Amino acid sequence: MKKHLPNALTCLNLLCGCLALTLILGLDSKDDLSSSFSWLPLKQASYLIGLAAVADFLDGLVARALHVSSPIGKDLDSLADMVSFGVVPGAILFKLLEHALPSTGLPSWLAYLAFTVSIFSALRLAKFNNDTRQTDSFIGLPTPACTLVVAALPLILVHDSFGLTNFILNPWVLLALTVLLSGLLVAEIPLFALKFKNLTWQDNSLRFIFLLLAVGLLLGLQAAAIPLIVLLYVLLSVVRPAHG
Template identity: 35%
Template sequence: MSKSLIPNGLTSMNLVFGMCSIILTFNGNLFWGAVCILLALVADGLDGRSARALNVSSEIGKEMDSLCDLVSFGAAPAMLAYKLQLAEFGILGCVAAVFFALCGMWRLARFNVNTTVVHGYFMGLAIPAGGCLIATSTLLVNSIGYDLKELSYAYPIIVMVVAYLMVSTVHYPDFKGDGEKMNIIAKAVAAIIFMLILWLGRDGIGYAVLFGIFAAYAIFGIVNHSINLLSGNK
């Protein structure tokens, strides 16, 4: 049996979970729709590691990974956000959902062509992080019974801001070695955001932890990159 079947199988599971998420969400099961996006993240994290461990990394594997990521972390979260609340905003909600998927596509395309140029950091929020922000926020608001109508038009704006972060030039640490300087102020801000989310979501603490991780990371990148730009550390 070819060793490449293992990482390719895991990559395929990424797509399977993404499609399951879309189908479940379409049928109104937002909980499992969100969970499937997180399961896709697990599969996405394991495929590259297994390919490197087995020394079977290939170009076709990389292409498969991007195609699967677009479904699982671009289209599936967009559908989830639409069914959760965006549908209430008519054309604006449609625009926000489509914009999220489009930004995910652009983020993946840019990443693929910049692999030999960008090192030590992610340029823009990685699409798995963006997709999981939508998934974990859905799990959290449903678990604590928060009515998103209280946010009014802030929700579609938040979805579009997350989408924009994916195609922005904000530098996010990849935690693989020397890269972006991580400032203590940015770490403190991220820690405060994380603790605030835990407190606000204490009735669904497990989901609050998951959402807090992705939200704090998103905020950390913005603050950290801004500080580095102001201090001349580009």
């Protein structure tokens, strides 16, 4: 029974991604997205993606703890990630661009560029599965981290305590974010993984520092902290590469 637990968590990840996708694509582009009610489907989708990220983290943790990892589990994980952390972020960005573009006079087809994130997520996942350098660390931004940045946007818009709505709904900002995230997904940048082999400070100082700063940002900024936490993750990795 225990050998099926990691795959069950992976399937939960996939289910959350599918449910999130139905909410996102069911949102009418003509809705007034400035109202809290109209943002509700994207807000719910963001929470589902948060749950998918937790399930994705736990499936690997449980597999290692129970020593039940398998090639099928690895492939299933990538397939689930492609939906939850590949298709879904592209769909969220598409909906945001679809809403933001009409008021600018820019061509509506630019919204489809949002799915560049989905394409580069697929490249990232394929690369990860075949790159022996990424057993204890990552090369390029992991797809869940990319997706959490995108999924945070609807949450920031619903609870906009910092007046970020006009900035986020600027199509040039959304397009720049699309390009930036796509590039980071496949960039040759070593990034540390949150995998604790033990709990000693010497072996995990970078991870502990990151987690403490991340908790502080979340307490102070809530959803607006998520993009900053991912940026912090990249900067800490570049400035101080993890060992062990």
